[in-house]
Every structure is written in C-alpha cells, then in structure tokens.
Ligand SMILES: C=CC1=C(C)c2cc3[nH]c(cc4nc(cc5[nH]c(cc1n2)c(C)c5CCC(=O)O)C(CCC(=O)O)=C4C)c(C)c3C=C
Ligand SMILES: [Fe+2]
C-alpha cells in the first residue's frame with residue numbers, strides 16, 4: 001500500500017504585527033536562541049533583554065511598517081502563497097510552520113493530522129538553501145524537539161530535506177528568476193547573502209587557516225571538509241549560477257548583509273554599496289539567493305535601504321532581483337527536491 005505523506009514548509013517567521021510590543025516579543029524569542037546568539041544563558045539574557053532588544057525593537061518595528069501588507073508580513077504571506085501553489089500540484093496535506101512566532105510546529109502537525117489521521121510520513125522542507133546553525137539547523141532541531149516530545153501522538157516518521165544550495169533544480173529556478181533582469185545594461189551583479197558571525201562557520205573555516213576569512217573556503221581547505229559549511233555553500237551557489245547564466249568573473253561579486261555585531265563574514269553589503277560607485281560601478285543588479293521568499297531583509301534592507309545608499313554614493317541605477325517566491329519553476333522544483341513528485345511514467349512504445 002502507498003505511504004500517506006504530507007509536506008511541511010518551514011521558514012524563519014515574523015512578528016505578529018508591526019507594534020513595538022510584538023516586535024520586541026519576536027526579537028526576544030529569536031535572539032535568545034542559543035544557535036543565533038551563542039553565549040551562555042545569563043550573558044545572552046543580559047545582552048538581548050538589556051541592550052539589543054530595547055534599542056532594536058522600535059527600529060525594527062519601523063522597518064517592518066515599510067514593507068507590511070494588508071495580509072501581514074511578506075515572509076508569512078509569501079510562504080502561504082507557496083503552500084497554495086504547491087497544493088495545486090500535489091494531492092497531499094501541505095502546511096507551513098515557523099521557527100519563531102507563528103504557526104508553531106505543534107499547530108502545523110495537528111493541522112496535518114486533521115487532514116490525514118493515518119499519516120505515515122511528514123517531509124520537513126526548511127526553506128533555506130544554505131546550512132547555518134542560526135537558520136537551517138535551529139529550524140530542524142525545533143521541529144524535531146516537538147516531534148520527539150510527543151511521539152505517542154505523532155505516529156508518522158519525520159523526514160528532513162537537506163539544504164539544497166547546489167541542487168540542479170534550485171539552481172535552474174534561481175537562474176530562471178534572474179535571467180530576465182540580465183537583459184538590461186548593467187556594470188555589476190552583486191550576490192548579497194545573509195551574513196553570520198565567522199565563528200559560526202564549519203570548523204574548516206576557523207581563523208587558523210591562513211587567508212580564509214572572507215574568501216571561498218575552497219581556496220584554503222579540502223572540499224571533503226565542507227559539509228554544512230555556510231561560506232563554501234554560498235560560493236558554490238554563486239559559482240553554479242554564474243556558470244548557468246554565463247556571467248564573466250569580472251562582472252560579479254559576493255557580499256554579506258544584515259550583520260549584528262562584530263566578526264561577521266566580509267565583505268559587508270552595505271560597505272560595498274557605498275564604495276561601488278567610486279569604483280566605476282554605476283549600474284547595479286543585486287540578488288539574494290539565501291532567501292527563497294521576499295522578507296524584511298530583501299524588501300527593506302536591499303530593495304529600499306540598499307538602493308538609497310547606492311544612489312546617494314553616486315550610483316545611477318539599482319535593480320533588486322526579487323526572490324523566487326511562487327515562480328512556477330521554483331514551485332515545481334520543490335516537489336523534486338523534496339522527492340514528492342512521482343517520477344514521470346515511462347511511455348510505452
Ligand atoms: C538566510 C538565513 C538566515 C540566517 C543565516 C540568519 C542569521 C542571523 N540573523 C540574525 C538576526 C536577525 N535576522 C533578522 C531577520 C531575518 N533573518 C532571516 C534569515 C536568516 N538569518 C530572515 C528571512 C529574516 C527576515 C524575517 C522577516 O520577518 O521578514 C532579524 C529581525 C529583523 C531585524 O531586527 O533586523 C534579526 C534580529 C542573526 C543574529 C543571525 C546569525 C547569528
Ligand atoms: Fe537573520
């Protein structure tokens with residue numbers, strides 16, 4: 001008999017509203033995660049509740065106000081739209097869950113069980129192409145915790161889809177999303193990835209490797225050591241995309257955005273945007289392949305803030321390439337990456 005499967009899409013999550021109170025609650029939950037701020041509990045508590053959140057919550061609330069829609073946070077709305085698009089393609093229960101805020105994995109599991117009480121398998125699809133302790137790993141561990149703690153209720157197996165930074169279907173869907181924008185005249189294409197503290201990188205990238213900071217790991221350590229290495233993975237995504245799109249080496253570069261504190265991966269996107277016009281780069285394209293759905297970090301930080309600083313520094317044109325969101329190639333790719341799409345039937349004759 002065929003196994004009854006369900007798909008669970010997982011993303012980072014947003015505050016419930018743009019009020020400072022809701023943003024404060026969200027930031028506290030987010031930043032008290034030890035996989036995000038990797039300090040002992042008391043030090044983390046004092047730093048987050050005493051310094052970061054009080055200062056950041058009003059600023060973040062304002063940033064969210066600039067991108068919020070009638071239906072809510074773009075990240076949540078777009079993840080729901082992705083769920084709806086996938087339901088058109090796959091006859092199976094599909095729900096969404098978030099690492100911070102709502103909906104909690106428990107709520108998502110219950111919704112799946114309501115639709116299929118005899119469920120055999122839930123396939124968890126973290127919507128992160130790259131592995132980072134602060135994104136993919138914490139999301140998976142959060143769902144696993146809920147699953148393990150309630151095994152008597154959850155009789156199904158839980159299968160986790162690995163990060164897909166080099167999966168041909170992801171690369172093809174990203175290339176398809178980027179291709180129309182490359183028709184316009186541009187001086188440079190900037191790949192801006194969400195940053196992380198360099199100390200969060202996989203061990204092969206530690207500072208004892210000469211010249212490793214800010215460089216592709218492949219320059220400094222054996223490829224066999226790169227399992228779950230964020231920097232290696234983002235440079236691989238970049239290499240595969242630029243090969244697929246035939247973008248010459250002198251036309252693109254990589255940078256890291258959204259830093260919070262010292263020692264984050266370099267070069268920094270905001271510094272590059274300020275410097276580029278002075279280096280003769282006047283027409284810029286910018287893309288952010290670490291995000292599959294548009295969110296605060298793409299809409300507010302890149303599409304609005306990044307543009308302002310590039311133009312203020314002397315840039316002439318700045319085009320942000322939106323995330324894949326519900327692009328048909330991407331919706332189709334998810335089925336193949338998660339292995340829920342049935343292999344095409346072999347045609348007789
Ligand atoms: C792409 C994956 C992500 C990684 C890796 C990541 C690491 C990381 N983030 C913070 C701090 C913040 N990030 C914030 C927003 C945010 N981050 C991601 C993804 C990754 N973060 C997304 C998709 C979003 C947008 C959420 C939305 O609602 O649209 C925020 C909140 C907003 C703000 O105040 O800037 C913080 C804070 C750290 C510290 C970190 C690694 C250690
Ligand atoms: Fe983040």
Ligand SMILES: [Fe+2]
Pocket residue numbers: 202204205217218221225226229232
């Ligand atoms: Fe590495």
